[in-house]
Amino acid sequence: MNNERTTMNRKPVFTVPARTILNLQSAFQHKLLCDGPTFSAGSACAYSCAFCYVPSMMNRSAHANVLTESKTRFEDAVIRRQSAAKILHDQLHFSDGRPRFNDPKDTRVVYASPLVDVAANMELVRETIELCRIILESTHWQIRLLSKSNLLPVIARELSDFRSRMIYGVSTGTLDDGVAQAIEAGTPRVSKRIKSLHTLQDEGYRTYGMICPSLPQDDYFAFSREMCRAIRTEKCEHIWCEVINVRGQSMNRTVDALRQAGYDAVAAQLAATSNRSIWEAYARETFLAHTQFIPPQKLRFLQYVTPETRNWWTQQTYRGAILL
Numbered sequence: 640m641n642n643e644r645t646t647m648n649r650k651p652v653f654t655v656p657a658r659t660i661l662n663l664q665s666a667f668q669h670k671l672l673c674d675g676p677t678f679s680a681g682s683a684c685a686y687s688c689a690f691c692y693v694p695s696m697m698n699r700s701a702h703a704n705v706l707t708e709s710k711t712r713f714e715d716a717v718i719r720r721q722s723a724a725k726i727l728h729d730q731l732h733f734s735d736g737r738p739r740f741n742d743p744k745d746t747r748v749v750y751a752s753p754l755v756d757v758a759a760n761m762e763l764v765r766e767t768i769e770l771c772r773i774i775l776e777s778t779h780w781q782i783r784l785l786s787k788s789n790l791l792p793v794i795a796r797e798l799s800d801f802r803s804r805m806i807y808g809v810s811t812g813t814l815d816d817g818v819a820q821a822i823e824a825g826t827p828r829v830s831k832r833i834k835s836l837h838t839l840q841d842e843g844y845r846t847y848g849m850i851c852p853s854l855p856q857d858d859y860f861a862f863s864r865e866m867c868r869a870i871r872t873e874k875c876e877h878i879w880c881e882v883i884n885v886r887g888q889s890m891n892r893t894v895d896a897l898r899q900a901g902y903d904a905v906a907a908q909l910a911a912t913s914n915r916s917i918w919e920a921y922a923r924e925t926f927l928a929h930t931q932f933i934p935p936q937k938l939r940f941l942q943y944v945t946p947e948t949r950n951w952w953t954q955q956t957y958r959g960a961i962l963l
């Protein structure tokens with residue numbers, strides 16, 4: 640194990656041994672983000688979004704053991720997997736070197752990353768390019784990348800010889816640079832992210848939208864209209880949308896971050912959604928607004944349901960609701 644105290648985006652970097660980079664059977668298939676496979680070269684992100692669900696999911700994983708000794712909180716660390724490229728190559732090939740997945744009809748979509756941002760700085764951009772190239776040269780798969788950075792065009796240009804198999808998306812739940820900076824520590828401004836999405840679209844790359852996680856709004860219709868205009872719905876293949884979900888301390892952290900940045904009214908609106916019926920109304924209003932601006936064949940609205948709410952959401956699947 641290599642615990643060199645290098646830093647990345649002002650966080651200490653821990654490099655851990657790993658058995659896999661590629662997960663062939665992820666739950667992300669249900670969200671329609673991929674056809675099962677995902678890959679990740681890291682276990683803790685260089686960014687620090689208050690609403691991030693990864694710390695609650697991963698802070699008891701074996702990869703997080705490395706943090707105990709140095710008394711570092713999961714959200715304050717970057718965890719990278721050692722020899723990521725070699726491990727991925729080995730997962731995609733038999734021991735005699737033949738590719739395992741070289742059927743031209745196997746064009747499934749692989750998604751990255753379920754755990755970290757794939758382009759949070761130039762070092763990670765280079766790593767992502769290397770990993771994508773291994774997949775692209777060993778399979779006929781398509782790759783969906785998601786980032787909160789403005790660096791995806793760098794990856795796209797480097798992999799432009801595979802442009803028909805790459806799909807790029809930037810995620811944001813707000814167009815307000817100040818709100819985003821409050822709850823997505825370390826990420827580039829939303830305006831820069833949107834500009835990078837436009838660059839990808841103008842250069843003819845495949846793109847998708849990720850309006851996520853969106854906060855409670857005074858006017859959901861206006862919110863969706865402005866968001867869809869910004870990401871250019873007509874140029875996106877699909878648009879995923881989701882409201883904020885409670886995972887571990889994520890909701891409290893987000894409310895606190897908004898308050899600390901002076902967004903008291905937004906924080907109060909979000910805090911009120913801890914009441915289950917208010918949260919449900921917030922989710923439904925967000926969904927209904929998006930149905931006005933996003934065609935059903937493009938909308939992929941992710942919604943956690945309960946036995947009480949399942950029926951209403953099931954009736955919305957024809958408009959783009961995906962029940963979780």
Ligand code: SF4
Pocket residue numbers: 684685686687688690691692693753754755756787
């Ligand atoms: S960019 Fe994604 S993975 Fe990274 S901290 Fe933010 S929500 Fe978590």
